[in-house]
Amino acid sequence: MLPGSGPKTGSVMDADRSERLRNIKVIDLSQQVVTQLAQAQQQLLFSEVFNTVQQPNLLIGAGDILEVSIWEVPPALFSGVFIDQRSGAGATQKITFPEQMVTQDGTINIPFAGHIPVTGKTTRQIESVITGRLNGKANQPQVLVRTVRNNTANVTVVGEVASSTRMPLTSRTERLLDALAAAGGVRQPVSKMTLQLTRGKTVQAMPLDHIIRDPLQNVVLQSDDVVTLMHQPLSFTAFGATGKNEEVNFEAQGISLAQALARVGGIQDNRADAKGVFVFRFGQKAEEGLTAGMPGASSLYKQPVIYSVNLRDPASFFLAQNFMMQNKDILYVSNAPSSDLQKFLNMVVSVVYPIVNISNAVQ
Structure with missing residues (x-):
């Protein structure tokens, strides 16, 4: 009949023995459990x-905008003259065609070369095709194809x-x-x-x-x-004899159980059972063999799991540093058995003391 914030440590530890709660696994946190969970939860990079x-060579596709320039040695097939100052008396003739969008059938049009298929080709491959089409027509043609705008x-x-x-x-x-x-x-x-x-x-x-x-x-x-x-705001919820009961957000890279306990102010020294620290995790993949006293198995299943931590054991603090919290976890710390006695005594005092005061006043 005494008030409480949740189940006692013994009730949680016996959850998997209850007929009503038989689908819940209670797992004592150990180095083996932490290691296997870390392997199961490890994300691929x-x-x-x-x-x-x-990156592979970018291929031309329908909708891309191309610019084609052709250089020739005089006498040239195409009009337009470009003088290369570094070549002295020598000169080449160059023409740059207007920008063209690759058509839906994957071609562009070059005078005297016709429709050039360009889809799925690199600019160098297109240059070779145009050069081949102009051989015998243009005078020693050199072709440059430039992607003006990449739309694909x-x-x-x-x-x-x-x-x-x-x-x-x-x-x-x-x-x-x-x-x-x-x-x-x-x-x-x-x-x-x-x-x-x-x-x-x-x-x-x-x-x-x-x-x-x-x-x-x-x-x-x-x-x-x-x-x-x-x-994606990740969070866990803290209940029981923790410094504060609330939903706590944490970063995308995750936090450990030790960090989670610190963010809720640790456990209350005057009412918490240090042996009764639990993490409730629903629908999380867990190792089938991760039950108390059993070796880990390779098969996986999905079911509600309760991870138990005994903070009276100094080694458990190292485990808490490596046990990673998951989104929507519930962190619960049960009350110590002695807290019930304290509650009972407080109730007795709250009832008896006023009666004693009244009796003294009457006398």
């Missing part, structure tokens, strides 16, 4: 998933950025942070941002500050990549 070292090889940047944009790719091999800079940066603190890169059917996310700190994760972008900046 961008450098492992998107391991392209260099782009990266899309969306999410919590200053301005969503489509960034054209160039031969300088743009990277993730280049795309972020092109979008004007993020609108939220870097420590609270997650960057997600979508390439084809592959989707991978990492905390933004990890990408900034590790140059290997600033991977080279590919055409049609989608870069999404997400502000």
Whole structure:
């Protein structure tokens, strides 16, 4: 009948023995458990998933704008004269054709060369095709093809950025942070941002500050990549005999159990059971063999799990430093058994003391 903030330590530890709570696993935190959880929760790095070292040659597509220039030795097929001052008396003739957009059928038109197929080719390949078409017509032609505007090889940047944009790719091999800079940066603190890169059917996310700190994760972008900046406030909720009971936000890179306890003011010395510190985690992947006294197994399952920590054991503080909190975790600290006695005595005093005062007053 005494008031309380939640179940006692014994009730939580026996949860997996209860018929009503038989689907809940109670796991004592140990070095083996922490190690296996760290392996199970380890995220793949961008450098492992998107391991392209260099950007491939940008290929021309329909909608791109090209400029074609042709040099000839006199007498020239094309009109227009360009004098190279460094060549002294020698001279070449040059003509630059108006900019052309690659048509839907993937061609551009060059006089005396006809329709040139350019889709799926690099500028050097297009130069070779045009040169081949002009051999025998122009006098020792030299061709230069330049991409004026790239409308097909782009990266899309969306999410919590200053301005969503489509960034054209160039031969300088743009990277993730280049795309972020092109979008004007993020609108939220870097420590609270997650960057997600979508390439084809592959989707991978990492905390933004990890990408900034590790140059290997600033991977080279590919055409049609989608870069999404997400502000996802992660949080855990603290209940029981902690310094404060509230929902606490934490950074995208995550925090440890030790940090979580510090952010809620630790445990209350006058009422907390240091043996009864628990983390409730629902729907989290857990190692099937991670039960008290059992070796870890390789198979995984999803079910509610309660991780138990005994803070009376000095070694548990090292475990708490390596046990990472997850989004929507519940941190609960149970009351010590002696707190019930203190509550009972307070109730007795609160009832008896007024009676004694009245009796004394009457006498």
